[in-house]
Amino acid sequence: MLFQPAIIALLLASTLCVLALVGSAPFAVDVIRRWDIRSGSERQLQLERRTYLFSTLLTLVLVLQLAAVLLFVFNAEKMSGMFVGAMCAVGTLNVNAFGFPALNGKIAVFFLAAMWLAINHVDSRARDYPLVRIKYGLLLALAPLLAGSAWAELQYFLDLKADVITSCCGSLFSEGSPTIAAEASALPPIPAMWLFYGSLGAAVVLAAVHGLGGGRQRWSGYLLALASGVAFVATIAGILAFVSLYIYEHPHHHCPFCILKPEYNYQGYWLYVPLFGATAAGLAAGAVQPFARIASLREVIPEFSRRMAAIAANGFFLTAAIASFMIWQSRLILLE
Amino acid sequence: MKLWIEKQRYLIDFTLASLARRKARNIGLLLVYTLLVFMLASVTLYTHALRQEAARVLVASPEVVVQRMVAGRHDLIPPGYMEKIGRIRGVQTRTARLWGYYYDAVTKANYTFMVPAEDAPAKGEIVVGPALERSRGLAANNGISFRSYSGKLHTFIVAAVLPQATELVSADLVLMSEESFRAFFDYPVGHYTDIALTVANPQEVKNVALKLSAALPDARPILRDEVLRTYAAIFDWREGIVLALFSAAILAFGILAWEKASGLSAEEKREIGILKAIGWETGDVIKMKFWEGMLISLTAFLVGFVAAYVHVFHFAASMFEPVLKGWAVLYPHFQLTPHIDGVQVATLFFFTVFPYAAAVLVPIWKAAITDPDSVMRG
Structure with a gap:
């Protein structure tokens, strides 16, 4: 059932998010190893500039995640007509074992990303970026979670079979x-x-x-x-x-x-x-x-x-x- | 909070003015963007309307249709079959139906001949659907002859033409009396095409089907819900395929947006340099560029969506009709009911705005980190 418009859109969004985080991982490692606010070297200047790129990127990921949670539930609701026994989103999410883990994963990623953005926000307000190492360490920790949530979502969609009789909210x-x-x-x-x-x-x-x-x-x-x-x-x-x-x-x-x-x-x-x-x-x-x-x-x-x-x-x-x-x-x- | 809103307002104001200064370049991007939204929105609006139409048509159809199978093929219902079904609890009515297909060599199209359950035309008279009226140039009280499969010529008088509003289901329909039907097709006496059952409680439909297959192992019950599900899946699948094909267009658009955003003119670079020299921070420049992208995106989305709406519901989606609707010689003309679905708008947003945002992110950042002195000196 991959050729459902909303499913393609959701997979597109998670691919974008995973790519963005994977793309920023080497930079995060670089920051953790080489960051030195007192130095005026070329490398430090570059690192400082790049932090702008990655905080913007992460904001985009967060917004995407929020929109994706909504679309995920919307879509589950809409697809309930296609599964025997499904009357609302619960039935669709129950078609296979990955439905609810995928939803919970999305919600967890959303809250964690919100916390990361909070830390990022206060850090960028300070003159000397005191939290930069912690921030990028946390980003590295967030990446596997996001990838895991994207993986659960993919498994869920790949395994959506219309002939399964699912059990719904009742x-x-x-x-x-x-x-x-x-x-x-x-x-x-x-x-x-x-x-x-x-x-x-x-x-x-x-x-x-x-x-x-x-x-x-x-x-x-x-x-x-x-x-x-x-x-x-x-x-x-x-x-x-x-x-x-x-x-x-x-x-x-x-x-x-x-x-x-x-x-x-x-x-x-x-x-x-x-x-x-x-x-x-x-x-x-x-x-x-x-x-x-x-x-x-x-x-x-x-x-x-x-x-x-x-x-x-x-x-x-x-x-x-x-x-x-x-x-x-x-x-x-x-x-x- | 108020301060924040004020700040964003000034940024938007500035961005609009700066967009207006580079009209030609931005209009080009806006056009391509709008076109992309227009195409994608046409596809989704159209398939959704078709799905709705199919669902509406099927609302009035019987919950269960029973066909008899012989060697895996659809066969006639023999006499005494109805009695064998007996009384199944939950079934309100049982109707044996007579219908069949007829190939007309004149129009090279198939007609559906049918005996209506009530108000059947008199013997020798027929009632025809609107598409048949068009293709054979018929009107009420005209005569028409069909050569039956046995080679004999049968002449009928057209008693009436079915109303235009029913065209989606009645385009190729020919209604006649049972007697005429049996004579025309040499249909054996006491045999029927299939049996329609109406079931009042939707939760009972499955049980009725189970009981039917237990009582009559050679019967094939077809449930209305299954037909509906299949329709929905087919239209979704068609829509998905078209969107997947369009993904190449989305990718091309992403590359275009990237190019446009990274190819900063010398003038633009100087502008950013000056802004930074007078105290803007990198974050502010990113915000300005963000508003620029937002304004372009929303304008393109709105214009593209409205254009698609007009295209689908006023011009019958003439561009994508052949792929999405399917094809037939006597295809019904029908007016789609306008309907906008939240999920579809959200999906469309995912398909257009987010790829754009992702594509312009790096170029925006590159522009924002420009050093004021290097630009102004150069």
Whole structure:
């Protein structure tokens, strides 16, 4: 099934990303070995100039990854008509064993790339590029991950067979099946609500504490990153356990993808876009904290981290508010 | 935040002015870019509309069609076969259908002769489809003769012509009474072409098919969903092949964009040199160039897409029709329903804007790191 337009586009995008990272690997090694900001040599000058090229390249890779996550889910949704048993993206992703790993890989690469860009951003604001070695070391670590995610995606698309009978959200997210997703779906609504609102609330409070402290307290920055990660997982679990039920107005349909469908007015995007943005911002605020003591970054990092905290606080609050609004609008009575 | 937006606004303003200074060069690139978007968008819009059309047509078709197979070939339904199917739970109606193909040597085309389930024309009369009306110059109350496969000449009176709106399914259709049909084809009494079953619950369709193949091992149940899936796969595949062929064009466009972006004129180099001398940083020059690429991309995308829309839905995609639609002597004329799909726009964006961005990245950087003194001195 490689000759599907969206699949060709996705493979094209991952090839571009892998090529960009592979192309920048030798340069990254060069920087790690030879970088010396005090030197005025020709080589140092060249290295400094090249950092512009590679940070622009990485920005392009990040934007591509973000767009690719969206297109990947869009496309899975659309192709569900072609597989027996598939009614939404879940069915398409379940056609073979690589579907969900490919999606998770893409999401992971997106968050890691966001953290890298945060480090890159503060580094380029400082006069002496103090993080250049760390940055390119991290880039080398990111490359295999990106390649792995591209490989999983390729395997997934190569192995898409239309004659496979797949199982869709009805069976995957039903309470009896032995998967993590099913465990999350099986969470009774009241504990799930505690988890959902508790973790989002904690993330908002920590982001506010960090932001109002001017982004200077390092501990709150780390905690914010941790809380963002937890809130991301808890929100997805909460969507599985009860938000989706309210949206579908059906007590047993726990699907995180059907809410993206036109039948439900694309409501899912209202939840996912702020959630992803806020999580990326929260993680970014944490990612820059280890470098807050470096002399040239003393002013840059608190300022940056304060802004990220503001984005995270607003984003998580918005997610919770939108979910609550959807629950309020729903005609389903889950709790007496 | 406000400061940032202001900064970008000034950068865009500057970029627009600088683009306007080099009109000829940029218009050339814009034209090629627009053409590329236009071609790709025509293909995707057209195949999507065809897919929609196929799905719309098939909505009204029966959920299951049962054919009888003899030695792996489609055969007639013998008398008593319908009774053997018996009552299957979930099946609302069972209809035995009569239809067949007839090759007309005059127009060198195949017609579909069919006996409608209800409102069949009287004996000796026929109702014809719009394409047949055109190709044989028929009108209501005209007479027409067909030489049957047995060699005898049969004359029919055209009772009516089917409306234009149904053309996609009725172009080559000839409706007649059961009696005329059996006489024309020498069809054995009590035999039928196939059986149509309607099933109310879509989730039951598979079970009905399973029960059918268990009860009648020589039957071949054809499900509507399968037909739909096959259509979707075929149109997707055709679209994919055309896009893959176009990838050469995308590559050529990438090379052109690279060339255009790296072939900086002396004047442009001086401009960048001066900008840097008065305090712009490398990052600012990259941002300016980024906006330049963005403006060109979005303009080309928008213009190309709108042109493709007009091409497909107002001029019936005359350029790509033969490849994508398929071919037949009596091909129906039909108007496509305009429809834009989010996935397709996103895919198109991936195919055009990202390759462009990747192609101009290195040249932009090369331009941005120019040393002010070397340019201004030279």
